Amino acid sequence: EPEVTQTPSHQVTQMGQEVILRCVPISNHLYFYWYRQILGQKVEFLVSFYNNEISEKSEIFDDQFSVERPDGSNFTLKIRSTKLEDSAMYFCASSPFSGGAYEQYFGPGTRLTVT
């Protein structure tokens, strides 16, 4: 069964450094998402992406965040200057169709630790 994959599984970085988290969505999916989960807290929506542009973003997704689909398979989340509070598990998700009726398929996550 096709799966969403994410790399790396764990990233440690120093405050102020840039990080890029990578995701490979399921191949025939068209809609892509990033979520984060701070340890012990709820899963929070960051951004959705379709047709090479952001469809919706949350208040968390400020100017230090950006997303890109650099080729036909990868979907990346860049954090320009990491802060301690960016430490979290970051999940990528994809779905084949538009609209709220369709479930999302999640990757296993990247644990980001900012020191």
Place this chain on the structure above:
Amino acid sequence: AQSVAQPEDQVNVAEGNPLTVKCTYSVSGNPYLFWYVQYPNRGLQFLLKYITGDNLVKGSYGFEAEFNKSQTSFHLKKPSALVSDSALYFCAVRANTGGFKTIFGAGTRLFVKA
């Protein structure tokens, strides 16, 4: 604003007994409701969803959920719990107003004792 509440941080049940994990929601318009499960060191896995129609929806691994519009609830149920059901369960909602944003509850940890 959309919101989801899972009032129980943890639910404990003995294997073979029925289980219920509670969820209530608040959304403008008619909701799309989802349950996801998260096992340790894994991403969220889709269990089931309510879009329209029959209020009782059936999903993976023998789980089902009942949509109750008057109580704005979408409780997850299973008639007979298994030890392997022990995991973190998330209720989620999307408004059917065209947005892509999914709002998750805080999660409920289910422990099934043998």
